[in-house]
Each structure stands twice: as C-alpha cells, then as structure tokens.
Amino acid sequence: MMSGFREGDDSAELVHRMDTGRWQDESFPREGWRFSTFKDMGAEDARCEMCQHARVRFAHVLVHATVPDVILVGLKCAEALQKDDYCGPEKREREYRDDLRIKNDWPKREWKTSRIGNPFINARGYNLSIWKKGPGFGVTIRKENRFDGEYVRNDPRMYGTIEEAKLGALDRLLDARAESRKQKQGRTIV
Ligand SMILES: [Zn+2]
Structure with missing residues (x-):
C-alpha cells in the first residue's frame, strides 16, 4: 500500500x-x-x-x-x-528556487565596466547594463551574444544611485526569465 x-x-x-x-x-x-x-x-x-x-x-x-x-x-x-x-509543479518549484538563488547571490556578483565606462554584468544568458540617464541611472537588459535587437528591454525607471540600479537590474532579469518561461509554456500548450 x-x-x-x-x-x-x-x-x-x-x-x-x-x-x-x-x-x-x-x-x-x-x-x-x-x-x-x-x-x-x-x-x-x-x-x-x-x-x-x-x-x-x-x-x-x-x-x-x-x-x-x-x-x-x-x-x-x-x-x-x-x-x-503537465507544465509540472516540480519544474515550477525548480525555477522558483533558481530565482531565489539568483536573488541571494546578486549582492556578491561582480560587475564589469564596458569600453564606454558603463557597469554591466552577464547573468543566465542575459546582459544587463547600467547607463547614465539624466541625473540618475537607467538599466537595459538584452539577450547575451545577441545584439540584433531580438530581446532588448529598457527599464523605464530612473534610479538615483548605481546600487539602486543594480537591484533594478535584478528585477529586470527575473522579469525576463518569467517572460521567457511564459513564452515556452505558451508554445507547449498550443
Ligand atoms: Zn503534503
């Protein structure tokens, strides 16, 4: 039994x-x-x-x-x-735990500086960069190694400090992952 x-x-x-x-x-x-x-x-x-x-x-x-x-x-x-x-609770929980891991590790991650002086980081297949936006900073996320504009999102927000922008970049990364999961799920169901 x-x-x-x-x-x-x-x-x-x-x-x-x-x-x-x-x-x-x-x-x-x-x-x-x-x-x-x-x-x-x-x-x-x-x-x-x-x-x-x-x-x-x-x-x-x-x-x-x-x-x-x-x-x-x-x-x-x-x-x-x-x-x-059939999307599966197991897969869902794995992704959730993975997102948590990304969040927990985020403060420890080292940012690099681009040729034009902008902080950037590559994470989970995405490239996140911070740039000067008016009196503050903006964030852009794009798929890594893909600069043809297929996936580019400019965060509409303006961050007061680079540290805030780095946290904003984390939110954009998690959004992008959620968006990508939704698309994959949509393809499976159709
Ligand atoms: Zn139970």
Whole structure:
C-alpha cells in the first residue's frame, strides 16, 4: 500500500503521507486546483496543509473554484492535486528556487565596466547594463551574444544611485526569465 512520498531526505517529517490530514476527507476536492504563487515559509515550522504532515519550506499556493481558501502545500501534495498540470509543479518549484538563488547571490556578483565606462554584468544568458540617464541611472537588459535587437528591454525607471540600479537590474532579469518561461509554456500548450 502506498502511504507516502519522500521529499528531500529520509526524515519522516518531510514525507507527504497520502493517508493523513485532508487526504482522509473524502469531500475535499482532489482535482481542479490551480497554481497561484509560491510562499517562502522561512524558518517557521510550516506543515503542508493537505497531508498536514510534511514540513514545508517553499509552499505552492493552490486555488480552487469551489474552495474559498487557498491551500499551501509541499511539492508532492501539489503534484497529487494537479495531475492535469503537465507544465509540472516540480519544474515550477525548480525555477522558483533558481530565482531565489539568483536573488541571494546578486549582492556578491561582480560587475564589469564596458569600453564606454558603463557597469554591466552577464547573468543566465542575459546582459544587463547600467547607463547614465539624466541625473540618475537607467538599466537595459538584452539577450547575451545577441545584439540584433531580438530581446532588448529598457527599464523605464530612473534610479538615483548605481546600487539602486543594480537591484533594478535584478528585477529586470527575473522579469525576463518569467517572460521567457511564459513564452515556452505558451508554445507547449498550443
Ligand atoms: Zn503534503
């Protein structure tokens, strides 16, 4: 009999048991859940709201047309509740964790200086540059090694300092990654 899935390591409290919590409630919907967003539960002792057993760090927030409350679940319960989602909760969580890693590493990254004196950085296939814009600084993002204008976004904002512009560049990078994922997803579905 299948009693649970493992997430992470062998620790019992990381197991999403399929015979505990709301899995025992026959009236609770098992289908029709849609992904909404992620929530970083941080250091608090958060449990998956479906199995009410496994400890969860990055909760998938799922919504349902007929259930008023959202449900915060771990990966394995998210998969079990979204069997029709072939984009896949696993892929989604991997990308989310990857974005978090980019954010955490950002302050440690070293910027270079272009020939014309602008700070720039190459990250995850994108080239991000900071340039003088009026009294402040602007940010431009483009696909690395591709200067034919296929992907270029000028951040409309103006940043007061270079440090602010560097944080703005991080937002633009995360936006670009989200945009690219959406496009790929669109191609898969069509
Ligand atoms: Zn669970």
